[in-house]
Amino acid sequence: MTKLNIRVDEALYARLARRAHGAGLPVSTFCRSVLTQAADPQHRYVYSSQDEILATALQMLSILATFVGQQSPKALEQGMADARAILAERGLVPEGARP
Numbered sequence: 001m002t003k004l005n006i007r008v009d010e011a012l013y014a015r016l017a018r019r020a021h022g023a024g025l026p027v028s029t030f031c032r033s034v035l036t037q038a039a040d041p042q043h044r045y046v047y048s049s050q051d052e053i054l055a056t057a058l059q060m061l062s063i064l065a066t067f068v069g070q071q072s073p074k075a076l077e078q079g080m081a082d083a084r085a086i087l088a089e090r091g092l093v094p095e096g097a098r099p
Contacts, residue, residue: 018091 020030069076087093
């Protein structure tokens with residue numbers, strides 16, 4: 001196996017470490033996974049290969065949130081707070097947007 005040494009600034013490392021922790025992986029294993037995706041042997045572009053799935057999921061969740069909000073605004077508020085907490089725990093919410 002070839003060894004690769006790279007330097008990243010502290011903020012990027014902190015974000016990578018949060019994402020790795022959220023995935024239950026050591027940072028090095030997480031980074032190897034990211035690099036593997038970026039070097040996809042089928043030549044798909046890593047940042048857009050899941051766009052259609054993401055768009056569909058966001059549409060469904062938007063419809064569901066609208067419905068729940070109309071039926072029970074309190075339930076929607078609690079669900080959104082729970083979702084933000086889960087995302088923050090996994091390092092998926094930007095620093096300024098954390099609860």
